[in-house]
Amino acid sequence: MTRRSFSISQVSETAGEGVLDIPSLSVLRYKDPETLLSDFEGLWGVRASTVALPVLEPDGLLFEVKGLRGLPSSNYSAPSARLKSFADVVKVFLTAGLDITLTLYPGHGFIPGDGIHTRDIAGGSANRVCIANPRTSQIFGAILGTGIDIANEVASATKGSGKVKGVALDVTELWGISGQLGRVEKTCFCTACIRHFDKNAPDLLKHYRTFPNPWSLLLRSASSTGMTHVSDVSASMSAEEIVGLARQRKFDEQFPDLDYADLLRMAELLLRYMRVRHSLTVSAIGALFDYACEGLEDQLTRVVMLEGELYGWTSGLWLEELDSSFAEGEETGYDELWLDSGMPYVPQHVPYRSYMWSRSRYYISQFFQLSGALCDPRSRIHTGLRHKTIEECRQMIVERWQMVHGSALNAQAALLTLPTPPEATPDARLGFVGVGLQQEYGKWFSDQLTIPPTSSERRGVLLGPAASSPMGLNMASILEQLQNRGDDD
Numbered sequence: 001m002t003r004r005s006f007s008i009s010q011v012s013e014t015a016g017e018g019v020l021d022i023p024s025l026s027v028l029r030y031k032d033p034e035t036l037l038s039d040f041e042g043l044w045g046v047r048a049s050t051v052a053l054p055v056l057e058p059d060g061l062l063f064e065v066k067g068l069r070g071l072p073s074s075n076y077s078a079p080s081a082r083l084k085s086f087a088d089v090v091k092v093f094l095t096a097g098l099d100i101t102l103t104l105y106p107g108h109g110f111i112p113g114d115g116i117h118t119r120d121i122a123g124g125s126a127n128r129v130c131i132a133n134p135r136t137s138q139i140f141g142a143i144l145g146t147g148i149d150i151a152n153e154v155a156s157a158t159k160g161s162g163k164v165k166g167v168a169l170d171v172t173e174l175w176g177i178s179g180q181l182g183r184v185e186k187t188c189f190c191t192a193c194i195r196h197f198d199k200n201a202p203d204l205l206k207h208y209r210t211f212p213n214p215w216s217l218l219l220r221s222a223s224s225t226g227m228t229h230v231s232d233v234s235a236s237m238s239a240e241e242i243v244g245l246a247r248q249r250k251f252d253e254q255f256p257d258l259d260y261a262d263l264l265r266m267a268e269l270l271l272r273y274m275r276v277r278h279s280l281t282v283s284a285i286g287a288l289f290d291y292a293c294e295g296l297e298d299q300l301t302r303v304v305m306l307e308g309e310l311y312g313w314t315s316g317l318w319l320e321e322l323d324s325s326f327a328e329g330e331e332t333g334y335d336e337l338w339l340d341s342g343m344p345y346v347p348q349h350v351p352y353r354s355y356m357w358s359r360s361r362y363y364i365s366q367f368f369q370l371s372g373a374l375c376d377p378r379s380r381i382h383t384g385l386r387h388k389t390i391e392e393c394r395q396m397i398v399e400r401w402q403m404v405h406g407s408a409l410n411a412q413a414a415l416l417t418l419p420t421p422p423e424a425t426p427d428a429r430l431g432f433v434g435v436g437l438q439q440e441y442g443k444w445f446s447d448q449l450t451i452p453p454t455s456s457e458r459r460g461v462l463l464g465p466a467a468s469s470p471m472g473l474n475m476a477s478i479l480e481q482l483q484n485r486g487d488d489d
């Protein structure tokens with residue numbers, strides 16, 4: 001008897017266009033472009049038609065940008081002996097016939113000084129810039145814009161090849177959250193954000209300058225894992241429903257002195273805050289794209305990468321709102337979303353791609369930020385990282401990657417779980433995004449990092465068990481310290 005062919009064997013044919021995401025150019029030191037592309041095809045059964053390349057790394061610039069002299073150059077600006085520059089990387093993929101989408105995480109805090117950094121409600125400054133600050137849109141817009149120009153130059157000199165097609169912002173972590181029990185310390189309260197809130201919701205912020213504040217209805221500190229949160233919150237929910245969610249998760253315990261009417265008032269203040277934060281974030285994203293794309297002949301597709309939850313606490317965005325604004329033909333500032341589509345809400349109007357990793361780019365970006373911080377002499381002095389030896393740092397990276405890779409959806413079979421719209425409704429999904437990173441990448445990546453020694457290592461002092469901090473894997477607290485540099489001294 002011959003083996004039968006089942007309909008699921010056609011999954012790759014219905015998966016749509018494949019995008020290969022290369023979140024860091026370090027990946028090209030690990031595997032050459034040809035191997036990455038053949039791995040992609042081997043895994044997904046689809047040849048990648050577009051490659052997503054970063055224009056910036058956590059450890060510095062990948063190319064010169066006018067106006068940003070003095071900033072460090074990334075260790076990966078010349079990724080390999082063969083690919084000696086960002087332009088070389090663009091060229092090799094264009095020549096292979098792929099289109100290019102340039103990606104950027106607009107939060108790297110490598111600009112000296114605290115001027116454009118985010119601030120939490122307690123006044124702590126974080127090692128991350130605030131996208132709401134017009135200066136941030138300009139700086140990151142210029143980095144992205146210069147990347148576009150370099151890629152366009154290469155494309156015009158490489159006839160009959162792929163083209164520069166889009167730009168994508170990773171907004172999975174714009175607004176940090178930290179805190180202890182009963183205290184939610186959320187960003188951002190920098191001067192730019194305060195100005196925006198004062199204009200759009202006068203008097204709202206004063207309710208957040210105390211603890212517990214309205215956030216505690218849906219956010220709570222958990223000692224071992226950082227913050228826990230409720231994200232199944234839609235923009236159309238009533239205050240009663242918010243209080244219901246708080247009670248369901250017992251978050252209302254954080255308000256021992258409040259009665260039901262007080263909790264409802266808190267919920268209204270929370271909803272107002274979320275609305276203002278959403279509109280602020282959407283306009284900041286649009287401003288950055290506008291700055292980067294001003295004067296371009298060909299319009300580029302503007303992509304927003306987000307986790308895919310109904311409400312993203314760290315992106316400040318309501319997914320349904322992004323979808324409905326697009327449907328209503330508003331001037332949205334974005335054309336496409338990349339998200340983890342295994343979440344409760346699937347876009348029906350705005351075109352999207354399924355990002356094949358749980359929580360989309362969130363864990364991956366955090367991983368590269370952490371490694372950037374490990375290699376940054378300032379972070380090695382000013383944060384809890386100073387207690388770790390170089391070897392401990394390497395081990396931390398390996399273990400962290402194991403955790404991050406645990407969220408990978410790296411299997412053709414995972415394509416079977418992508419949402420299919422009900423009969424007779426158009427499918428807004430264009431395809432999927434696969435990440436070219438496997439389990440063994442972590443050890444390789446860790447071994448090649450250049451991690452500066454701590455002052456005690458420089459002095460040749462051997463740290464006894466009492467002096468070294470426990471290794472542990474409490475990344476939440478490490479990242480929190482990175483985000484609240486300065487507070488730790």
Ligand SMILES: [Zn+2]
Pocket residue numbers: 117118119130131132133188189190191192193194
């Ligand atoms: Zn801000």
